[in-house]
Amino acid sequence: MIGGWIGLKIDPDLLRNLAAGRAIALVSGTNGKTTTTRFTAAALGVLGPVATNSFGANMPTGHTSALAKAGATPFAVLEVDEHYLARVIDETTPRVVALLNLSRDQLDRAKEVAMMAQMWRTALAAHPDIHVVANADDPMVVWAAINTANVVWFSAGQRWHDDSFVCPECGSPIERANGEWWCTGCPLRRPQAQWTVEDEGVLDPKGDWHLVKLQLPGQVNLGNAATALAVAAEFGVRPIEAVPRLAGVASVAGRYAQVERDGRNIRLLLAKNPASWLEAFDMAEVAPTLLSINARDPDGFDTSWLYDVDFSPLRGRQVLITGDRAYDLAVRLEVNDVAFRHVTTFDEAVRASPPGRLEVIANYTAFQDIRAELDRVN
Numbered sequence: 001m002i003g004g005w006i007g008l009k010i011d012p013d014l015l016r017n018l019a020a021g022r023a024i025a026l027v028s029g030t031n032g033k034t035t036t037t038r039f040t041a042a043a044l045g046v047l048g049p050v051a052t053n054s055f056g057a058n059m060p061t062g063h064t065s066a067l068a069k070a071g072a073t074p075f076a077v078l079e080v081d082e083h084y085l086a087r088v089i090d091e092t093t094p095r096v097v098a099l100l101n102l103s104r105d106q107l108d109r110a111k112e113v114a115m116m117a118q119m120w121r122t123a124l125a126a127h128p129d130i131h132v133v134a135n136a137d138d139p140m141v142v143w144a145a146i147n148t149a150n151v152v153w154f155s156a157g158q159r160w161h162d163d164s165f166v167c168p169e170c171g172s173p174i175e176r177a178n179g180e181w182w183c184t185g186c187p188l189r190r191p192q193a194q195w196t197v198e199d200e201g202v203l204d205p206k207g208d209w210h211l212v213k214l215q216l217p218g219q220v221n222l223g224n225a226a227t228a229l230a231v232a233a234e235f236g237v238r239p240i241e242a243v244p245r246l247a248g249v250a251s252v253a254g255r256y257a258q259v260e261r262d263g264r265n266i267r268l269l270l271a272k273n274p275a276s277w278l279e280a281f282d283m284a285e286v287a288p289t290l291l292s293i294n295a296r297d298p299d300g301f302d303t304s305w306l307y308d309v310d311f312s313p314l315r316g317r318q319v320l321i322t323g324d325r326a327y328d329l330a331v332r333l334e335v336n337d338v339a340f341r342h343v344t345t346f347d348e349a350v351r352a353s354p355p356g357r358l359e360v361i362a363n364y365t366a367f368q369d370i371r372a373e374l375d376r377v378n
């Protein structure tokens, strides 16, 4: 990022110049963008070399440095922080923009969800040539993308509904049933999705079903895979060519990595906001679980979001807690009726759990701390 920062100070048009001549896909949303970017880059690899910021440096400095390092490539897939999407669209003139989801994130820094949807909507209105690949299950995303001329809808599900209870168009309540949603006060409703997850695979717009075997766990990642296939198809990549490449992704910057230590199979799951905690609980096995919470700058300083997360799926499991803000978590678990034990180090957590699977769910810097303990596992 430092290289990109210096480069942009010297030449404010550097990102624009580095992007010129490449066919680019941007991937944005509150959750899942790092994994979806990795999947999309793998899928586009069918066509030739792809530049990508695969380690989550998702602001213009990170994009500049990723493109500079990659040299001349015909393609680029860039993960974009949702606040920067409008600017990065202006500077990189992407062919495709993928919009995954919008939900509350770090309370002291992130924009309110409806404001973010409005920013996206305005940005897309200024670039009618862009092909948008958007999540039909998220009303905020649909509202942001609905007026675009070229839009392909995918269905990746939406577990977290608390940020789209009311219609972004008219403020009336949104109702949901059988995978559909609709506004009770205006015509906004779930569009028909062309790409959907079905059983262990993905159904494409022609109605062909593709078995998708992934190393990454959970329905969430099957949804991310469907998104990547939809984006790659906009570049002419057929699912049958792309699917085997998705199976090659084993972990993404340490996320989902599995490490053996002292007879424990430790798996790392990153969860950084309420929606992603729900996803982590969905992916985690019923096994001893270590939760670690920090509240440093990259995490956001406000931990009140802990009360937005329902920790009850952890009842009955052995739960260990650690991290700078373990006591905040302790109070939350107490209120949520989840039994736990506080440990002060990662080693203590490993010793406290029986041999076998240990699931580790941590927020951003807590995750990095544990990853460092495990020798910067990728």
Ligand SMILES: [Zn+2]
Pocket: 167, 168, 169, 170, 171, 172, 183, 184, 185, 186, 187, 188
């Ligand atoms: Zn409405």
